[in-house]
């Protein structure tokens with residue numbers, strides 16, 4: 001008898017302390033403390049490449065350090081640093097079979113200051129009228145060879161759209177690719193390019209809690225800490241605070257890290273990441289996805305805009321790309337008996353699955369979804385200067401963060417492994 005009573009007592013004490021623990025760590029006061037800093041006017045809207053975003057990074061790093069997270073391999077402290085290399089072509093002299101080409105017929109992807117190309121060091125390829133221009137353009141502009149691409153005249157309108165700016169890269173390529181429009185053959189040519197190269201530093205903020213047994217199986221919790229910066233003033237306010245987008249997700253990442261660190265029972269390795277540069281093209285998550293084998297990532301919870309009430313009311317959120325894996329069903333199952341509800345994304349025509357950092361990992365097969373409460377058909381402050389902390393519900397936000405923690409339970413324990421995204425079926 002005694003033993004049984006003791007065991008029963010122990011179970012209820014464990015449950016009690018679990019409930020206490022989650023409320024002690026994830027609560028409205030703590031959420032408000034973090035949100036207040038990230039969405040303050042002092043951060044000036046956390047614009048990518050601005051000195052202001054640096055203050056947001058420093059704050060998140062400090063929180064990760066206080067939490068006692070481990071550093072991610074290859075990072076400098078909690079900073080996963082990289083460069084975006086941009087190049088604009090300032091001069092291009094193109095002679096093909098004795099004819100000098102007009103500037104308006106040339107587009108360039110080149111990352112060396114001075115370049116000389118001739119038929120001796122450069123391959124010639126064609127984009128024909130029957131080709132898919134965008135597909136061929138992206139294939140050739142990411143080629144590792146020097147290329148002269150002869151583009152059919154029917155695609156002429158792209159020449160001015162592509163202008164003279166190369167698509168930004170993480171590494172500085174040695175080769176150059178020159179597109180010329182309206183020319184179908186070239187036997188002898190010479191091309192002289194002058195380019196202006198700029199390296200712009202960026203960083204994600206990353207920390208982790210190594211798994212107890214499944215160390216090489218990652219579960220990622222992410223949000224993006226960049227926003228739009230400063231824009232046109234509306235009612236004397238020009239700062240896009242991005243309190244909901246996505247200081248809210250970043251706040252969730254920080255609080256979840258504190259919670260799981262206190263629990264200290266994860267079998268899989270948990271990775272917490274605040275991405276940079278989501279709003280300008282997702283460069284942060286793209287760089288992050290190159291730092292490990294995507295097969296190692298068993299699930300990704302990307303948290304985007306959870307500061308307002310969802311269309312179903314308090315304590316509920318939706319999961320983007322719900323049907324693409326069974327991760328959503330696992331999360332729903334783990335919430336059975338709780339006061340929380342997760343639904344499938346109701347705004348499917350808006351393609352939200354592809355509009356945040358989860359998409360980068362999903363394209364590599366990772367079960368990677370965004371969790372959000374944002375009413376995308378009617379979210380009044382979305383991408384406006386009025387996206388301020390006063391428009392958010394701190395209590396509900398704390399509840400949603402708790403829901404995410406609880407919903408992830410069987411995934412971080414290794415009991416459940418979501419199915420993978422079928423990359424062939426993606427857009």
Ligand SMILES: [Zn+2]
Nearest residue numbers: 224245246304
């Ligand atoms: Zn966002």
